[in-house]
Amino acid sequence: MYRFNLPDMSCGHCVAAVTQALKEADARAGVQVDLATRTAQVDSTLPRDTLSAALAEAGYPPAPEA
Known part of the structure; x- marks a missing residue:
């Protein structure tokens, strides 16, 4: 399970x-996807980098991991 922080997500x-x-x-x-916390949790067998790239391509680049 991956968790992404998506600071650019602001609406439905x-x-x-x-x-x-x-x-x-x-x-x-x-x-x-939780708009209130601006996060997405993903249960996938794909690598995290692949999912991050898909989010960035859609205009929602994940914040760097802390």
Whole structure:
């Protein structure tokens, strides 16, 4: 399970775009997006970098991990 901080996510449209980008990268992924905390949790077998790239390409680059 991966957790991404998405500071550029600010509305319901953003949630839909993030979900779509992740599902396009891995159709079988479990995706939970929380607008209030601006995070996405993804259960996927793909590497984290692949999912990060999909988010960045959609316009929602994840914040660097702390």
